Amino acid sequence: MPLVYGELHRIARRCWISQPAGHTLQPTALIHEAYLKLVNQGQQSFQSRRHFFAVASMAMRQVLVNHAEASLTEKRGGGKETISLEDIDPALRQEAREVLSLHEALKELERIDPRKSRVVELRYFGGLSIEETAAALGVSTVTVTRDFQAARAWLARELGAGDAPAP
Amino acid sequence: MTADEWQAIEGIYLEASALNPVGRAAYLDRACMGDSKLREEVESLLEADLKRGRFLELPPSLLAADLLTRNPPALSPGLRVGEYEVQSLISIGGMGEVYLAEDTRTRRPAVLKILRRHLTADAHAVERFEREARAAGTLNHPNIVKIYECSKSDAGVFIAMEWVDGQTWRALLGRGEVPLPVAGDWSRQAAHALAAAHEAGIIHRDIKPDNIMLSKAGTVKILDFGLARLGGNVLPDVEASGASGTISGTLSGTLPYMSPELLRGERASSASDVFSFASVLYELFTGRHPFAGETPLDVFEAIECRTPDAPSSRRPGIPSALDRLLLAMLAGEQEKRPSSPAVAVELDAIVFGE
Numbered sequence: 001m002p003l004v005y006g007e008l009h010r011i012a013r014r015c016w017i018s019q020p021a022g023h024t025l026q027p028t029a030l031i032h033e034a035y036l037k038l039v040n041q042g043q044q045s046f047q048s049r050r051h052f053f054a055v056a057s058m059a060m061r062q063v064l065v066n067h068a069e070a071s072l073t074e075k076r077g078g079g080k081e082t083i084s085l086e087d088i089d090p091a092l093r094q095e096a097r098e099v100l101s102l103h104e105a106l107k108e109l110e111r112i113d114p115r116k117s118r119v120v121e122l123r124y125f126g127g128l129s130i131e132e133t134a135a136a137l138g139v140s141t142v143t144v145t146r147d148f149q150a151a152r153a154w155l156a157r158e159l160g161a162g163d164a165p166a167p
Numbered sequence: 168m169t170a171d172e173w174q175a176i177e178g179i180y181l182e183a184s185a186l187n188p189v190g191r192a193a194y195l196d197r198a199c200m201g202d203s204k205l206r207e208e209v210e211s212l213l214e215a216d217l218k219r220g221r222f223l224e225l226p227p228s229l230l231a232a233d234l235l236t237r238n239p240p241a242l243s244p245g246l247r248v249g250e251y252e253v254q255s256l257i258s259i260g261g262m263g264e265v266y267l268a269e270d271t272r273t274r275r276p277a278v279l280k281i282l283r284r285h286l287t288a289d290a291h292a293v294e295r296f297e298r299e300a301r302a303a304g305t306l307n308h309p310n311i312v313k314i315y316e317c318s319k320s321d322a323g324v325f326i327a328m329e330w331v332d333g334q335t336w337r338a339l340l341g342r343g344e345v346p347l348p349v350a351g352d353w354s355r356q357a358a359h360a361l362a363a364a365h366e367a368g369i370i371h372r373d374i375k376p377d378n379i380m381l382s383k384a385g386t387v388k389i390l391d392f393g394l395a396r397l398g399g400n401v402l403p404d405v406e407a408s409g410a411s412g413t414i415s416g417t418l419s420g421t422l423p424y425m426s427p428e429l430l431r432g433e434r435a436s437s438a439s440d441v442f443s444f445a446s447v448l449y450e451l452f453t454g455r456h457p458f459a460g461e462t463p464l465d466v467f468e469a470i471e472c473r474t475p476d477a478p479s480s481r482r483p484g485i486p487s488a489l490d491r492l493l494l495a496m497l498a499g500e501q502e503k504r505p506s507s508p509a510v511a512v513e514l515d516a517i518v519f520g521e
Contacts, residue, residue, distance in 0.1 A: 112173040124223050149184070150177045150212075156222050157215035 054136040057126025064125065065103045068096035098159075105158040109151060116151040119144055176208045184213060242266060242281065248320045251279055251327055267330065270315075276330040277315060280394075281322050293324055299393040300326055302369055310360035312380070312390045331388050336376035340450055347484055350451050351518040356387035358511040361444055365437040365507045369393050372435045374443035375424040376450070427471045427499055438501035441510060445496030452489070453481035457497060471499070488517050 102124075110117035115137065122133045123144075130148075134141045168176075179198045183191050191213075199206040242264070246253045251268040257278065258265045266279045282296075300317035307313070313329040336353075339345065345353075357379055364371065371378075371392050380388045426442035429435055449457040457475035460466040478493055479485040492513050498504045505513070 112168055112170045113177075120223065146181055149216075150181055152219065152223050153180065153184075153212040153216040154173075154177075156219040157211055159222075 053126055053128060053132065054122060057122045057128065061103065061106075061121055061125040064099050068099045068103075101159050102155065105155050108158070109154060113151075115139075116147045116154075119147040120151050120155065123148055172208075176205065176212070179205070180209045180212045183209060184216065242322060246322070247271075248279055248281070248322045248325055249316075249318050249327070251277055253279065268327070270327075277327045278330045280326045280328070282324045282326075296324070296394070303364075303393040306364055306367060306369065306392060308360055308363045310356050310387050310389060311364065311392060312388045314392075326394070328390075329388075331380045331382050331390075333380050333382035333384075333388075336379040336381065336447065336451065339381060340376055340454075344454055344482075345451060347452070348518075351514070353381065353387050354448050354451065355511065355514040355518050357389060357444070358507065358514045360387070360389045361440060362506075362508040362511040364389075364392050365440070370435055370437055371440045371443075373424075374440050374447060376447055379447065423466060423470065425470065426501075428501060430467060430470055436501060437507060438504045441496050441504045441507055442498075442501075444507075444510070445493050445504075449475065449478055449493055449497070452485055452493075453478050455481055486517060488513070492517070 106117050106120060109120070118137060119133055122128045122136055123130075128136065130141050130144050133148075134144045137144070179195070182198065183194055186194055195206055195209065199209065242248070242253045242256075244254055248268065250271050252271055254267045254269060254276075256264060257267050264281050266281070268277050268279045269275070270277050282293075297317050300314060304314040304317070312331060315327040315329070317324070317326045319325075361371070361374070369392055371389070373391065373394075374389075378390045380390060382388060423430070424443040424446045426435075426439040429439055446457055449455075458466050458469035458473065460469050475494070475497060477490045479487065479490050492505070492510065496504050496510060
């Protein structure tokens with residue numbers, strides 16, 4: 001997990017530095033790159049590729065949450081040398097807040113229904129398809145579909161999604 | 168809310184959401200059995216679902232793009248690294264930063280790769296890397312980028328190499344269809360480079376469009392022979408111009424050009440280079456990666472399990488001899504792939520005609 005986390009972070013940072021402003025980068029692509037890199041370094045401690053994507057989804061959630069926290073905190077503290085998120089893009093600031101509220105809501109969902117929380121993590125943060133999510137969790141695709149539907153309605157209600165632009 | 172309460176709410180919600188509004192009201196009457204709190208919960212879920220828009224359907228892309236930014240390039244113009252003077256940043260890759268520089272002795276341009284410090288922390292890895300760089304430095308071939316030296320300086324371990332005034336194949340591939348005779352000529356130039364390296368016992372390990380250049384004079388040059396091992400240069404270098412492709416709308420960045428054996432974590436061989444080279448050529452000739460897919464797992468599984476369509480089915484006019492050659496190079500089993508010298512001979516025959 002720390003390995004995957006570090007790798008995701010490095011790749012994301014590298015891509016960011018040399019991309020023009022406004023360029024978007026999909027977490028799925030980051031995870032995919034991290035996988036290739038770890039395989040190439042002979043880091044074969046993952047039982048399987050599916051296991052890797054499951055771990056990577058968790059790591060991606062953590063990367064995004066940590067970053068969102070850092071940038072919002074920095075804003076409050078009046079970041080000096082670094083550019084605050086606010087200066088970069090209001091949409092980013094909004095997205096940082098949304099990721100944090102989603103993270104909090106997912107923790108609550110995890111308390112009452114851990115599997116649904118995992119389904120959202122894999123589908124949303126990991127970018128896995130229904131079939132891949134089912135394989136990663138060892139359940140049927142029907143279960144994943146139903147879980148995702150119920151979890152999404154629950155989260156949408158908790159977060160008041162629809163009242164504001166969806167994350 | 169407790170887990171039990173949620174389970175009851177969820178079950179009724181899922182049933183109700185599958186019904187039309189009329190059937191739904193009747194169903195809720197029955198299922199909630201006068202429990203108004205339960206009914207309220209279910210109805211608020213149904214309502215939230217109606218209003219949710221595209222909630223959770225799109226990945227959190229903005230934020231991922233922004234994972235920040237605190238590491239500015241280490242070297243500024245004018246700085247000396249060994250005998251070289253830094254001029255500008257070219258790209259930031261998996262191995263480190265790449266700069267355009269000038270050799271102060273000859274006033275000729277050169278490219279400097281400064282290795283990332285975390286990669287050079289391991290003395291054994293650095294030693295192995297230097298050994299490989301020196302081996303690659305002995306290659307003298309018009310289609311291989313010349314390595315001048317590999318040394319240490321205050322800035323860290325660096326490699327100085329030939330500067331090529333041109334573009335990578337990655338950039339060229341993003342620009343639309345390449346005429347068949349042109350693609351043929353580029354292919355055979357690259358094939359001869361690969362064959363020469365393999366005959367000298369040097370494996371590339373990371374053949375991909377980012378590592379092949381076309382100079383303004385029309386000469387193909389392969390970059391970074393033998394350098395992939397340190398730090399896993401599997402990642403695409405991100406050029407300062409920001410070139411990146413999107414395949415099927417989901418996978419931004421670069422599709423893997425790895426062979427199935429590398430994907431399984433096995434050792435690279437010259438046959439692995441042949442496979443990767445074929446993936447690149449397939450894309451050059453047809454405009455499509457041979458194993459394109461919707462998700463990363465699709466792509467990996469395709470590399471391991473799928474035989475690609477014949478290139479001529481993607482682009483009419485591709486000769487059948489080229490179909491046969493590329494598919495043979497993409498064979499899953501290493502022993503079934505032709506050697507790179509055989510590939511070069513065959514491409515010459517195809518390009519120059521029998």
